[in-house]
Amino acid sequence: MATAVAATGHLRVGEVAEQTGTTPRTIRYYEEIGLLAAHGQRPKGVHRLYTAEDVERVREVMRLRDLLGLSLEQLSALVEVESVRRHLKDEWAGATDVTDQRRILAAALQCASTQLELVRERQEQLAQLEAQVRARRQSIERRLRELSSRRPASPPALAPQPRGAPYPQTT
Amino acid sequence: MATAVAATGHLRVGEVAEQTGTTPRTIRYYEEIGLLAAHGQRPKGVHRLYTAEDVERVREVMRLRDLLGLSLEQLSALVEVESVRRHLKDEWAGATDVTDQRRILAAALQCASTQLELVRERQEQLAQLEAQVRARRQSIERRLRELSSRRPASPPALAPQPRGAPYPQTT
DNA sequence: TCGGATCCTTCCGTCAACGTCAATTTCTGC
DNA sequence: GCAGAAATTGACGTTGACGGAAGGATCCGA
Numbered sequence: 056m057a058t059a060v061a062a063t064g065h066l067r068v069g070e071v072a073e074q075t076g077t078t079p080r081t082i083r084y085y086e087e088i089g090l091l092a093a094h095g096q097r098p099k100g101v102h103r104l105y106t107a108e109d110v111e112r113v114r115e116v117m118r119l120r121d122l123l124g125l126s127l128e129q130l131s132a133l134v135e136v137e138s139v140r141r142h143l144k145d146e147w148a149g150a151t152d153v154t155d156q157r158r159i160l161a162a163a164l165q166c167a168s169t170q171l172e173l174v175r176e177r178q179e180q181l182a183q184l185e186a187q188v189r190a191r192r193q194s195i196e197r198r199l200r201e202l203s204s205r206r207p208a209s210p211p212a213l214a215p216q217p218r219g220a221p222y223p224q225t226t
Numbered sequence: 227m228a229t230a231v232a233a234t235g236h237l238r239v240g241e242v243a244e245q246t247g248t249t250p251r252t253i254r255y256y257e258e259i260g261l262l263a264a265h266g267q268r269p270k271g272v273h274r275l276y277t278a279e280d281v282e283r284v285r286e287v288m289r290l291r292d293l294l295g296l297s298l299e300q301l302s303a304l305v306e307v308e309s310v311r312r313h314l315k316d317e318w319a320g321a322t323d324v325t326d327q328r329r330i331l332a333a334a335l336q337c338a339s340t341q342l343e344l345v346r347e348r349q350e351q352l353a354q355l356e357a358q359v360r361a362r363r364q365s366i367e368r369r370l371r372e373l374s375s376r377r378p379a380s381p382p383a384l385a386p387q388p389r390g391a392p393y394p395q396t397t
Numbered sequence: 398t399c400g401g402a403t404c405c406t407t408c409c410g411t412c413a414a415c416g417t418c419a420a421t422t423t424c425t426g427c
Numbered sequence: 428g429c430a431g432a433a434a435t436t437g438a439c440g441t442t443g444a445c446g447g448a449a450g451g452a453t454c455c456g457a
Binding site for chain 2: 118119121122124153156157160161163164167168170171174175177178180181182184185188189191192195196198199202203
Binding site: 067068099101103 | 436
């Protein structure tokens with residue numbers, strides 16, 4: 056198989072794109088604007104390499120983009136913290152100070168909390184929308200029933216004020 | 227007062243824009259692409275007139291746009307039916323056949339149902355996202371607690387496989 | 398009837414989020 | 428060590444959703 060790069064578990068941009076349902080261009084663009092950080096120092100010209108964790112991150116970015124309707128710039132701000140974390144991950148297992156670890160974790164926690172807040176907000180708005188649409192549907196159903204039972208033309212209950220035509224005819 | 231046009235209850239584009247928190251340009255643009263139908267035949271050059279119902283429609287369009295993340299084109303398709311209804315509304319109170327009324331109502335019903343379906347879908351996706359973010363937050367909290375209790379450097383539980391550095395140094 | 402506020406149409410500009418093309422380079426399997 | 432597939436950089440193109448300005452018309456109140 057030619058997918059996993061030399062069986063090291065690293066993926067290339069095309070494979071990441073495929074797994075996330077997007078295109079290589081998009082992946083590179085996200086890196087270009089700082090949403091995805093190429094880990095480590097990538098010498099210019101060398102192929103980008105990604106881990107399975109990176110794939111997850113791309114998926115998360117896309118979900119947040121779609122479901123919360125955030126711009127990529129807003130998203131950068133929102134997940135910036137995590138980007139830092141990722142950037143420092145290599146140093147984590149090694150020499151990272153406990154204080155630094157705590158600081159990073161606290162930042163990540165705040166990040167997650169903010170996201171959760173946004174999600175909750177969205178859910179509330181959606182709930183309102185649901186209620187409204189549901190009400191409209193019910194109103195329509197009622198009118199349909201009225202139309203079916205009574206023979207005479209029932210009052211439509213909508214378009215209540217028969218104002219004059221907005222634009223007078225010039226005949 | 228100069229707001230309501232000659233006390234007929236009709237509003238002009240600027241007032242609609244203000245009430246919906248957008249701009250006249252946007253309102254006109256929406257009409258341009260067929261999202262908002264100017265009711266009746268508006269002679270070229272004459273000011274656009276809107277009703278309170280139109281304002282509601284604009285609000286609805288904007289909510290659907292924001293909350294469902296639909297393009298204006300998709301929105302046109304979604305509310306097209308209602309546009310037709312609006313277009314035919316003048317004829318409703320008058321000579322509209324009962325069969326036509328039923329047909330129109332049925333179409334409106336389908337429209338509302340589709341919208342509801344989309345809303346439900348969104349809600350489900352958001353619920354999944356919520357669960358995931360919540361889980362992540364909890365994981366972070368747990369790690370923070372572990373960091374606080376134990377003195378020795380606890381295993382980070384993330385970044386499990388210490389693979390080699392992706393890009394070999396050329397020193 | 399007239400003045401000023403608002404609106405109309407037309408056209409060009411913009412910004413985000415990529416698409417696309419081309420010339421070149423890197424990897425990888427053999 | 429080499430061919431072919433996939434990737435890289437750089438540049439420009441595109442599409443959706445409006446913003447903005449110009450030049451003129453409309454509308455409403457006085």
